[in-house]
Amino acid sequence: MVLYGNDFLKDFKVLHKGDEVQSLARNFELLKTSLSDYNQELLNQLHTERITGLQNRRKLFIDLETITPSALLLINIDEFKQLNDFYGNSAGDFILASIGKFIKSQVKNESFLVYKMPADEFAVLAIRPDITKEEMENISKYFISRIQDEIFNFGGTPINLNITIGISIFNKNNAAKEILYTEADMALRFAKKNKKTYFFYDHTLNFTHEMEENIHLSRELKEALKLKRVIPYYQPILHNLRGTIDKYECLVRMFDQKGAMIPPSKFLGVAKRTKLYPMVTQTVLEMAFHEFKSRHHDFSINLSLEDILDSTTRDRIIHVINQNPETASRLVIELLESEGIENYTPVIDFIAEVKNYGCKIAIDDFGSGYSNFGRVLKLDVDILKIDASLIKNIHKDINSQIVTRTITNFSKELGFQTIAEFVSEESVYRKVVEMGIDYSQGYFIGEPKATL
Structure with missing residues (x-):
């Protein structure tokens, strides 16, 4: 349905003297109906899976x-x-x-x-x-x-x-x-x-132990969020030609009461099941903005499809961006291409809105089993982060080199930046530079840390 244009306005009548009230009432009812149809269409998209229509x-x-x-x-x-x-x-x-x-x-x-x-x-x-x-x-x-x-x-x-x-x-x-x-x-x-x-x-x-562990993690996460024990760690991203750290990725970390780190792989699934996930995203976002407000680096945060479709989280993201326009111009939002996000109208709208503030869009894990160049073109992205599965053995795996070279050439033709993930040793880094990838990220460049 088109909200703005001839299709939407075709049933509206020009007001004439003597029937202003009736015409206004009729036009108002038409507007209500059209907006209701549009909202229902958006709701259907939010609740429908793209490939199967289920x-x-x-x-x-x-x-x-x-x-x-x-x-x-x-x-x-x-x-x-x-x-x-x-x-x-x-x-x-x-x-x-x-x-x-x-x-x-x-x-x-x-x-x-x-x-x-x-x-x-x-x-x-x-x-x-x-x-x-x-x-x-x-x-x-x-x-x-x-x-x-x-x-x-x-x-x-x-x-x-x-x-x-x-x-x-x-x-x-x-x-x-x-x-x-x-x-x-x-x-x-x-x-x-x-x-x-x-x-x-x-x-x-014997499911009891697993259920008890999930319940414990849920309580631990709720307390950690309250006591600010969920924080971002910052991993540097190196510009391969200049040899300078130009960007950081903000990665969520959680600590228990004794100060021991709990891996994201362990608590993020629990966060999603217990509806604490939006709070995790908002915490990382706000702390990252605070950290980079007085710096010149670009910084990235990871958003899931659930983050964008959740109205509270989405509104909070836009609010933080709107209140910090200079900092927002250096924000990179990383999305997982595997989630089929290119077919959700709210995602396309969200990308357009944040790009108005100068934010950049990156596709994370590009080159994994789900990657598709056509999907990337729909999303108006700026950066492709080449998946770890291709990079970790790129110095010795000819197939990884062929796929990575294709991604790199494609990106250069369309003006995308490229970042190699999981650069874990010097031989991998040298191959990444040789292949013309713009940036490197991984433990060889620097581990994630709580402070810059």
Whole structure:
């Protein structure tokens, strides 16, 4: 829908003397309807996964708050990453779309809702009150059998697939609805680990330690945020020709009560599950702005798709940028290209808005399994950060050199800057410089530190 232009205004009438009130009322109603349609369109985008057209993870958690569920299946495509790497991204997208279409076609009635989860997972939420464990088992067996028997034909290439399923049955007597996802996820991981095709969550199994650890981490994170024990560490980024440190990346770190560092890989997942993630992002953003206000360096922060789609976080980011325009002109926002962000209108709008303040946009981990030059062009980026998987062995791996040279040449043609990540030793650094990459980042250049 077009808000500004002939399409939007075509039904409006010019006011004439004598009917001003009626015309104004009619035009106002048209405006309300059009804005309502536009808002609904944006909402649909926020809740829809691009490749499959299914509802997404965000919508599942909204539904878990408003619907009384009976059970949840989490479905994982076995060895999807290997298939995606071997056959290519187009084949990966084809597989995801095909599995999504199949699942949707098998649960046509209103007893089930289907969602596309991140990466290679799907969810089926059972909402019929009288659903039984036996029914969920039969559905799972049917999905597994049908997909095993199916040959997915991609451009003349037959691809065989297998899936693994984790199942959780909602206990109305002693469980919060939100626990349903955690239990299904635990069941799925247990099935994977023990090479089972499906598995029901069972509270008698040894999941207690993991759940207790997650609860402990959640409390620890909440306290750490309150007591300012979540802070940014700054890793230098070297300009390869000048030999000067021109930029820093701001990386989140958390410390426990005894001063021991807790790795981001351990607490960020908990932060997302407990809705503390926006506070982590806002903390790093505000502390980074304070640090670099009196400096001349560029500095980067990492934003996820969830950060941009969360209205509170997005508004806070814009507020901080608006209040610090000079500092904001040196801000680089790093986005993960693997999240399919180029298809979300709010993301495109956000990028346009921050670039009005002089902020730059970088794509992180470029060259990983999801990378696509066409997607980058949609996002109006300034910097490509070449993925560690390509850089770490670039001094001795000819395939890494070929891919990296392609990325570098592409970037030079379009005026993008390039940064090599994971430059861990001198031989890697020399090769990076030889290949014409603009910047280097990694432990050979400098470790992340709390102070500059």
